[in-house]
Each structure stands twice: as structure tokens, then as C-alpha cells.
Amino acid sequence: MSAVLQTRNLMKRFGGFVATNDVSLSVEQGARHALIGPNGAGKTTLINLLTGALKPTSGRVILQGEDITDLPPHQRVRRGLARTFQVNQLFPEFTPLEAVVLAINEREQLGASAWKPLVRYPQVVDEAAALLERFGLSDVMGERTSRLPYGKQRLLEMALAFAAKPRVLLLDEPAAGVPEEERHEVLAIVRALPSDVTVVLIEHDMDLVFSFADRISVLVSGALFTEGTVAEIAADPRVKAIYLGEDA
Amino acid sequence: MTVIGETTAAVSSTGPEHVAATQLRRRNAWRAYEIVLWLVAIALIFMLPSKALLLTEIAILALFAVSLDLVLGYAGIVSLGHGAFFGLGAYVAGLFAMHFFPEPVTGLLVAGLVSGLLGFVTSFLVLRGSDLTRLMTTLGIALMLAELANQMAWLTGGADGLSGFTVGPILGLFEFDLWGRTGYIYSLVVLFLATWAARRIVNSPFGLSLKAVQGNRVRAAMVGVPAKSRIVVIYTIAAVYAGFAGALLTQTTSFVSPDVLAFHRSADVLLVLVLGGVGYLYGGIIGAIIFTLLRDWFSVITPQYWMFWIGLVLVIIVMVGRENITRWHTFLPAPIQRALARAANWRPGPKIGGGQ
Ligand SMILES: Nc1ncnc2c1ncn2[C@@H]1O[C@H](COP(=O)(O)OP(=O)(O)O)[C@@H](O)[C@H]1O
Numbered sequence: 193m194s195a196v197l198q199t200r201n202l203m204k205r206f207g208g209f210v211a212t213n214d215v216s217l218s219v220e221q222g223a224r225h226a227l228i229g230p231n232g233a234g235k236t237t238l239i240n241l242l243t244g245a246l247k248p249t250s251g252r253v254i255l256q257g258e259d260i261t262d263l264p265p266h267q268r269v270r271r272g273l274a275r276t277f278q279v280n281q282l283f284p285e286f287t288p289l290e291a292v293v294l295a296i297n298e299r300e301q302l303g304a305s306a307w308k309p310l311v312r313y314p315q316v317v318d319e320a321a322a323l324l325e326r327f328g329l330s331d332v333m334g335e336r337t338s339r340l341p342y343g344k345q346r347l348l349e350m351a352l353a354f355a356a357k358p359r360v361l362l363l364d365e366p367a368a369g370v371p372e373e374e375r376h377e378v379l380a381i382v383r384a385l386p387s388d389v390t391v392v393l394i395e396h397d398m399d400l401v402f403s404f405a406d407r408i409s410v411l412v413s414g415a416l417f418t419e420g421t422v423a424e425i426a427a428d429p430r431v432k433a434i435y436l437g438e439d440a
Numbered sequence: 441m442t443v444i445g446e447t448t449a450a451v452s453s454t455g456p457e458h459v460a461a462t463q464l465r466r467r468n469a470w471r472a473y474e475i476v477l478w479l480v481a482i483a484l485i486f487m488l489p490s491k492a493l494l495l496t497e498i499a500i501l502a503l504f505a506v507s508l509d510l511v512l513g514y515a516g517i518v519s520l521g522h523g524a525f526f527g528l529g530a531y532v533a534g535l536f537a538m539h540f541f542p543e544p545v546t547g548l549l550v551a552g553l554v555s556g557l558l559g560f561v562t563s564f565l566v567l568r569g570s571d572l573t574r575l576m577t578t579l580g581i582a583l584m585l586a587e588l589a590n591q592m593a594w595l596t597g598g599a600d601g602l603s604g605f606t607v608g609p610i611l612g613l614f615e616f617d618l619w620g621r622t623g624y625i626y627s628l629v630v631l632f633l634a635t636w637a638a639r640r641i642v643n644s645p646f647g648l649s650l651k652a653v654q655g656n657r658v659r660a661a662m663v664g665v666p667a668k669s670r671i672v673v674i675y676t677i678a679a680v681y682a683g684f685a686g687a688l689l690t691q692t693t694s695f696v697s698p699d700v701l702a703f704h705r706s707a708d709v710l711l712v713l714v715l716g717g718v719g720y721l722y723g724g725i726i727g728a729i730i731f732t733l734l735r736d737w738f739s740v741i742t743p744q745y746w747m748f749w750i751g752l753v754l755v756i757i758v759m760v761g762r763e764n765i766t767r768w769h770t771f772l773p774a775p776i777q778r779a780l781a782r783a784a785n786w787r788p789g790p791k792i793g794g795g796q
């Protein structure tokens with residue numbers, strides 16, 4: 193049991209509003225860790241603090257024993273911390289192929305190479321093609337991202353995070369907004385993520401959470417409400433109350 | 441065995457790696473419009489020898505605008521002071537020829553180097569702040585440099601400009617002639633090589649990362665792109681290019697006017713880029729052609745008021761919309777659009793299915 197990602201007394205204030213309240217979280221190596229809680233509980237804010245999209249008001253973020261609180265996002269990615277966004281953050285003008293090639297280039301530290309065209313890095317091209325196939329995107333790899341169906345865009349979200357070969361992958365509601373008939377494709381990809389990658393999943397679908405996760409943290413009003421195994425959380429009447437009260 | 445081998449080959453030639461490689465290869469293939477443009481530019485050496493001076497002017501402006509496109513279209517920085525690098529290059533080329541060595545290619549490289557140095561140093565200022573801050577920073581740097589050149593009359597000749605130097609034969613072989621033919625060929629060769637190099641740069645992993653930062657800065661950071669250091673590099677390269685353009689002006693005219701650092705240079709080149717379109721390199725070249733021809737045409741019909749007409753064109757373009765500026769062809773009837781796109785984007789190599 194070793195923690196790969198930890199937070200210590202993490203705090204985020206937006207003006208007077210406390211979005212993250214003294215959160216000390218520990219994610220074990222190789223875990224399938226779900227983060228649940230009602231809308232507005234501060235789940236996305238927590239992910240933003242972990243990845244450096246937001247700076248915490250106080251508290252620390254530790255990745256594999258290293259304090260990364262003051263590192264910019266791109267350096268956290270290089271250390272193996274990747275994420276997807278609840279609301280798509282893609283490159284609208286790029287094709288999925290270009291986007292994935294970009295992500296692989298950066299992981300391989302090729303991003304500053306300014307002379308050879310993209311096609312002259314055959315290993316990158318092959319890996320990109322394999323990745324696109326794995327994420328069900330090979331038939332649309334040449335389309336503009338802005339023209340892709342929403343489900344495909346969600347898959348590209350995950351492919352881009354996954355291309356970084358992360359040790360820890362943070363998935364912020366990967367199936368959010370995906371129409372029912374495309375949902376299973378997204379969820380199948382989530383389920384099939386390799387076991388050596390630690391996954392932190394934010395998701396509202398309790399069936400998915402209970403079948404996927406081995407550990408669950410419940411966030412309420414910015415604070416860690418409770419934490420436990422799937423069985424413990426499933427049996428906790430207070431958690432049920434929170435969700436029923438929210439009539440989700 | 442043969443059958444299996446063939447089957448494998450057939451599968452792999454349509455497999456995703458193959459499709460991916462084909463798409464990426466086509467991405468940087470030369471388009472028909474590029475090839476036509478360069479062929480016409482070469483043909484003009486012979487077809488319009490009497491217009492060599494005008495053509496030289498266009499080539500120099502085009503190089504300057506390509507440089508600004510690297511800043512605006514690839515680094516995302518709106519600069520109102522790009523003339524600083526142009527003017528510095530112009531002065532350095534003049535001073536270098538006067539005090540050190542008259543061979544122009546050497547002078548060109550030195551001018552590019554010095555401008556690049558200024559670009560590198562000032563890029564850190566330009567990284568800060570919003571678009572408006574950047575606009576003011578770039579403008580401020582250019583104004584300071586212009587004033588500096590004016591004050592240091594002992595070096596720059598002040599308001600009289602820098603003259604009395606001779607530019608030697610190119611590489612010791614080709615003398616500049618009175619009709620400007622050598623000057624045009626020289627400028628065209630430099631423009632071509634610079635555009636060719638820029639093309640490689642923007643089609644490389646580095647260029648892709650610049651476009652990514654433009655497209656979505658948040659996501660670019662989250663795939664590991666260090667936006668700031670990439671912007672420093674492209675800004676520096678752009679400054680080198682502007683320095684080349686300034687040096688070309690000095691070398692083809694054997695004179696440096698203080699006008700090379702004047703504000704209107706920075707404004708003109710922005711206008712050129714708006715005319716030609718931002719973010720695809722050739723906008724600078726096409727814009728330079730349109731701008732110079734428009735200016736000549738307006739100044740013949742209304743010698744006093746040509747700035748008015750240029751201004752009007754600018755206002756119309758801006759009113760039509762920033763996105764539409766680069767997509768002016770979308771106003772044409774659909775069949776013409778399709779035909780144009782097909783012709784302009786024609787590239788050698790097999791067709792790939794899917795998109796249009
Ligand atoms: N940048 C911001 N500025 C101000 N308030 C914010 C900002 N981001 C999030 N919030 C607020 O913080 C709370 C938590 O939001 P969020 O983390 O998105 O919740 P969740 O992902 O759990 O639904 C919400 O009330 C939201 O309005």
C-alpha cells in the first residue's frame with residue numbers, strides 16, 4: 193500500500209466561498225478510486241487543484257512523494273498526472289490524429305523539434321494510430337475535431353490524457369452529456385484502462401461507480417464527507433440520503 | 441506462405457498506421473497555389489524586368505509579413521511594433537557594410553542575428569499580460585528604438601539616414617545592377633528560403649504545439665506543452681526574419697532612412713497580413729502583393745488620398761469579421777468555392793477517403 197497521489201489540507205476559496213475545504217486525500221498506487229458527491233460539491237475544483245489548473249489557497253499536492261503544488265500544469269503532466277475535462281477541452285481545428293500526435297510528441301520530449309515534418313517520426317505515427325484505434329477513433333482520425341459527434345469527442349478527451357502514458361489518470365465525468373447509445377463505448381474504454389494506471393473517476397452513475405471502483409471518496413460542500421470501500425459506501429445510509437436529497 | 445504474405449501486406453497498407461502516415465504526409469505536401477506563386481515570381485524576372493524595383497519591394501514586404509505571421513498566427517501575439525526588428529536589421533546591415541564587410545549575405549545573416557537577439561530579449565516582456573498589454577509593449581519597444589536611432593546620430597546618421605556605404609557583389613559574384621534585377625532575384629531567393637524554412641518549422645512537432653497553444657491553451661498545458669518557452673522560440677525566429685527583411689531593404693537600396701523604424705511600418709505590415717490572412721504563412725506574401733498593388737493603383741488615381749482608400753479597405757475588412765478575413769473565398773458561390781479549393785489544395789499523391 194503506497195499512496196501515489198496525496199493532498200494535505202487542501203483549501204480553495206473563491207472570494208468568500210470555500211470550494212475545497214481542508215481536503216486530505218490519498219490515492220493508492222493502481223487504485224480505481226471514485227470521487228462522488230452532489231453537483232457543486234467541489235469535485236472538478238479538486239481536479240483543477242491536483243492538475244495545476246487552479247492554485248490552492250493553502251495546502252499541498254504530492255505526487256509520488258514529490259511536492260508538486262508549485263509546478264505548472266505541463267510539468268505535472270510530464271511527471272505522469274493526466275486528466276480529462278468534464279466540459280470538452282479539445283483543439284477544435286485539429287484532427288484527432290494531429291491532437292494525439294501532439295500529445296505523444298510532448299510526452300517523448302519532441303515538442304521542441306522544429307525541422308522534420310510530423311510524418312518523419314514513424315514511431316509516433318504508429319503509436320498514434322494504435323491509440324486512435326483503441327479509443328474507437330480510427331475511422332474519424334482525419335476529421336476536424338469540431339465536427340465530431342459528441343461521443344467521439346469524449347473519447348478523444350480520454351485518448352489525449354491517455355497518450356501522456358500517465359501513472360495517474362483523472363477522469364472528470366467521462367460520459368457526461370454523451371447520448372445513451374454512445375455511452376457504452378465510453379464506459380467500455382474506462383473499464384478497459386490498464387491496471388497499472390491509477391484512475392480517479394468522477395461519475396454520477398452509481399452502477400458504474402460501484403462496479404468499477406475499489407475505493408470511494410464522498411465530497412460534500414467542498415469537504416471530504418466520508419471515504420471507504422465500495423461495500424462500506426454502498427451500505428452507508430448518509431451517502432444515500434445525500435444523493436436522494438439531491439433527487440439525482 | 442505467399443498468400444499469407446500478400447494478405448498481411450494488403451491489411452497493413454490500409455491499416456490505421458498507413459492512413460495516419462498518409463494523412464500526415466499530405467498535411468505538409470506543397471499545394472498547387474504555392475507552386476504557381478513561386479513559378480510566377482520567377483517568371484516575372486524575365487517578363488517584367490522594368491518592374492524589378494517594385495517586385496523587390498513586394499518581396500521584402502512579403503518577408504516582413506511572413507515574419508509577423510509567425511508572431512500573430514503562430515505565437516498569438518498582436519504586435520504593433522514589429523517594425524523594431526525590421527528597422528534594427530536595416531541599420532545593422534548598413535553599419536556592417538560600412539564598417540566591416542560589404543558582402544551582402546554576410547550582412548544579412550549578421551542583421552538577422554542582431555534582430556533575433558532583440559527578439560529573444562523582448563519576448564519575455566511580450567509573454568506577460570493581455571492582448572492590450574502586449575500591443576502596448578511591442579509599440580513601446582518600437583518607439584524607443586526609433587528614438588534611440590534618432591538620438592544616436594553619430595552612428596545612424598540621425599534624420600539624414602545612413603548612406604555612403606557600398607554593398608558588394610552577392611557572395612562576391614553577383615553585382616547589383618541599376619535596374620534592380622539582381623536585387624529582385626536576391627530578395628526572391630531569400631524570401632523563398634525563409635518561407636521554405638518557416639514551412640518546415642510550422643509543419644514540425646514544434647509548429648503543431650504552437651497551433652495547439654493557439655487552439656486551446658488549457659488543453660495544450662494538460663498534454664504537456666510548455667507554452668511560454670515555445671512562444672519565446674517562435675518570437676525570436678520571427679525577429680530574425682524581420683531583420684532579414686530590413687537588411688534586404690538596405691542592401692537593395694544602399695541607403696537606410698530613419699523611416700525604417702517609423703510606426704507606419706509596423707501598422708502597414710499588420711494591414712498586409714490582415715489583407716492576406718493570418719496563420720498559414722502565405723497570407724503575408726499574398727497580402728504584400730495586394731497591398732503594394734492597391735497602394736500603387738490608389739496613388740495613381742488619387743495621389744493625395746491613397747491612405748484614405750487603404751484605410752477604407754481596412755475598415756471594410758475588419759467589419760466583415762476577423763474570421764471571415766481569412767475565409768474571404770467563402771463569399772463566392774458554392775461551386776466556384778469547391779473548384780477553387782480543389783485547385784488550390786491539390787497535392788501530389790493518392791486520394792484519401794472521408795473528408796472533402
Ligand atoms: N472559477 C470559479 N470561480 C468561482 N466559483 C467557482 C469557480 N469554479 C467553481 N466554482 C464554484 O465552486 C463550487 C464547486 O464547483 P465544482 O468543483 O465545479 O463542483 P462539482 O464538479 O462537484 O460539480 C460551485 O459552487 C462552483 O460554482
Ligand SMILES: [Mg+2]
Nearest residue numbers: 235236237278
Ligand atoms: Mg464537476
